[in-house]
Amino acid sequence: MKKRFSLRHALVLCKRNLIKLTRTPEQLIDVTLQPIIFLALFLFVFGGAISHGSRHDYLQFLLPGLIGQTIAMSSISIGQNMNADIAKGVFDRFRSLPIGRSVPLVGAVLADFFRYLLLCVIMVGFGYILGFRITTSPLLLLAALGISICFALSFAWVSLWVGMTVRTAGAVQGVMFLLIFPLSFGSNAFVQASTMPGWLQAFVNVNPLSHLVSAVRGLLLGGPVAAQIGWTFAWIIGLLVVFFPLAMRGYIRRT
Amino acid sequence: MTELAIEATGLTKSFAETRALDGVDLAARRGSVLAVLGPNGAGKTTAVRILATLLRADAGSARVNGFDVRKQPDKVRESIGLTGQFASVDEDLTGTQNLVMIGQLLDLPRRAARQRADELLAWFDLTQAAHKVAKNYSGGMRRRLDLAASLVGRPQVIFLDEPTTGLDPAKREDMWDVVRSLVSDGSTVLLTTQYLEEADALADEITVMDHGRVIAHDTPHGLKRVVGGQRLTVRPADPARHDDLLDVLRGIGGEHPEDDGRGTVTVRVAGDEVLPDVVARLRAAGIAVDEFSLHLPSLDEVFFTLTGTRSRDDNQEALV
Numbered sequence: 001m002k003k004r005f006s007l008r009h010a011l012v013l014c015k016r017n018l019i020k021l022t023r024t025p026e027q028l029i030d031v032t033l034q035p036i037i038f039l040a041l042f043l044f045v046f047g048g049a050i051s052h053g054s055r056h057d058y059l060q061f062l063l064p065g066l067i068g069q070t071i072a073m074s075s076i077s078i079g080q081n082m083n084a085d086i087a088k089g090v091f092d093r094f095r096s097l098p099i100g101r102s103v104p105l106v107g108a109v110l111a112d113f114f115r116y117l118l119l120c121v122i123m124v125g126f127g128y129i130l131g132f133r134i135t136t137s138p139l140l141l142l143a144a145l146g147i148s149i150c151f152a153l154s155f156a157w158v159s160l161w162v163g164m165t166v167r168t169a170g171a172v173q174g175v176m177f178l179l180i181f182p183l184s185f186g187s188n189a190f191v192q193a194s195t196m197p198g199w200l201q202a203f204v205n206v207n208p209l210s211h212l213v214s215a216v217r218g219l220l221l222g223g224p225v226a227a228q229i230g231w232t233f234a235w236i237i238g239l240l241v242v243f244f245p246l247a248m249r250g251y252i253r254r255t
Numbered sequence: 256m257t258e259l260a261i262e263a264t265g266l267t268k269s270f271a272e273t274r275a276l277d278g279v280d281l282a283a284r285r286g287s288v289l290a291v292l293g294p295n296g297a298g299k300t301t302a303v304r305i306l307a308t309l310l311r312a313d314a315g316s317a318r319v320n321g322f323d324v325r326k327q328p329d330k331v332r333e334s335i336g337l338t339g340q341f342a343s344v345d346e347d348l349t350g351t352q353n354l355v356m357i358g359q360l361l362d363l364p365r366r367a368a369r370q371r372a373d374e375l376l377a378w379f380d381l382t383q384a385a386h387k388v389a390k391n392y393s394g395g396m397r398r399r400l401d402l403a404a405s406l407v408g409r410p411q412v413i414f415l416d417e418p419t420t421g422l423d424p425a426k427r428e429d430m431w432d433v434v435r436s437l438v439s440d441g442s443t444v445l446l447t448t449q450y451l452e453e454a455d456a457l458a459d460e461i462t463v464m465d466h467g468r469v470i471a472h473d474t475p476h477g478l479k480r481v482v483g484g485q486r487l488t489v490r491p492a493d494p495a496r497h498d499d500l501l502d503v504l505r506g507i508g509g510e511h512p513e514d515d516g517r518g519t520v521t522v523r524v525a526g527d528e529v530l531p532d533v534v535a536r537l538r539a540a541g542i543a544v545d546e547f548s549l550h551l552p553s554l555d556e557v558f559f560t561l562t563g564t565r566s567r568d569d570n571q572e573a574l575v
Contacts, residue, residue: 092343093344
């Protein structure tokens with residue numbers, strides 16, 4: 001008889017991860033300072049050149065893009081942390097307990113929900129200070145944050161898979177950067193895809209981050225969103241279907 | 256229900272090029288203590304990991320609390336507690352948080368988990384440190400918390416992997432008392448150790464391992480008979496009396512004198528009954544001593560005896 005996954009167990013381990021987070025708050029830098037720095041950097045350094053004048057217009061365009069990019073960047077830490085965490089004795093204790101095998105990993109992802117929530121709040125809050133304005137409704141803002149966090153929790157499994165596969169925590173970062181840079185810059189996060197060469201547009205148009213950014217843009221600023229939301233959820237499910245089993249396999253094989 | 260709480264036959268496990276276990280048999284009766292004695296790299300930890308369902312054996316089978324480790328891992332996990340070198344606690348959590356977490360993972364309601372945690376912390380003399388982060392615990396406190404963590408679910412079978420390695424002698428005695436009280440409550444304990452003394456103090460039976468094989472299995476008494484009783488170590492205050500000391504030791508039947516080159520002499524003796532006689536003779540000969548101790552043979556000596564006398568008939572009974 002196999003012990004089945006229990007949400008209650010996952011929540012217990014989610015709490016463990018949150019307690020660990022409070023012991024080393026510097027782990028929150030990537031979801032607190034990073035969005036602020038990126039927003040300021042792109043707006044004030046590149047914003048003028050990219051937008052030919054209207055910084056406000058570029059801020060409206062940039063902020064949804066940066067939500068996508070910083071979400072991808074912030075996924076690195078879960079893979080890194082679990083790579084280091086799993087080498088510690090407490091994971092052997094988890095393995096010796098009659099709980100579902102996936103519980104420790106799911107617990108870590110659930111705890112990341114709060115990190116991503118923080119990231120979104122800080123991004124929108126700092127954007128607001130700089131002059132960003134939603135032109136739709138607060139309800140659609142919640143929908144935008146919801147879809148962003150769903151995407152983040154799904155994308156986290158890519159990072160977990162890398163974390164379970166490579167040897168060191170440093171290598172997790174290296175591999176994830178290789179993945180995230182083309183994904184975030186080869187998207188419509190910073191500039192319109194129409195300014196790019198055709199072959200690149202082809203990549204940008206299937207890039208999951210592009211779909212997420214388009215969906216968030218539509219939800220915050222108006223315009224048609226149904227198709228982009230559909231594509232985003234398709235990616236969310238697709239990433240989970242592929243990377244959840246891969247991460248689990250890596251976890252079980254790692255002793 | 257079988258009479259054996261732990262039963263393994265022909266366990267084999269290889270890592271890359273090394274054969275960690277090469278056909279290991281282990282057995283522990285319900286309510287007994289089995290000590291697995293061996294040096295680093297003997298395969299003790301690998302064997303425990305297999306029995307605790309953390310590793311799969313390449314070949315062989317094992318049952319813990321009557322359940323097959325391969326086919327019923329969750330039943331095994333419900334029966335066991337694991338502590339030692341590897342299975343430990345979360346360093347970023349406090350003592351209470353660690354124990355409550357494990358209680359909740361074992362499906363105790365919050366209140367009951369809390370209560371069990373307090374109970375265990377009190378038992379292990381950690382109530383004062385209950386709200387300290389485990390990272391800041393001393394070595395001894397950390398071991399006690401590790402052990403407490405493995406007892407949250409009142410397991411019937413407890414694996415202790417080198418529970419006292421690195422502890423000072425007083426702390427070691429405390430740990431031994433804990434093991435004894437666990438067994439008196441009806442649990443079965445398998446403990447691995449590098450110290451014959453520890454095995455002797457706690458175990459009902461001892462399995463000696465080396466290079467992934469079992470080289471002996473016996474009661475402590477039987478094993479001591481094979482390796483030749485105890486050792487008496489004496490260092491004369493005056494190095495010039497070395498030869499006189501040797502005469503005295505031979506006189507009480509001390510066999511195989513060994514000299515460490517710095518004046519300390521170790522002989523094999525049958526047991527502690529020779530002590531008064533040695534003391535009397537040393538006094539009569541006027542030899543003052545700086546060091547005088549009776550102890551069990553070291554692991555090295557046990558191994559030398561076991562592996563070096565394999566062919567002798569009178570030792571065959573001790574060899575599996």
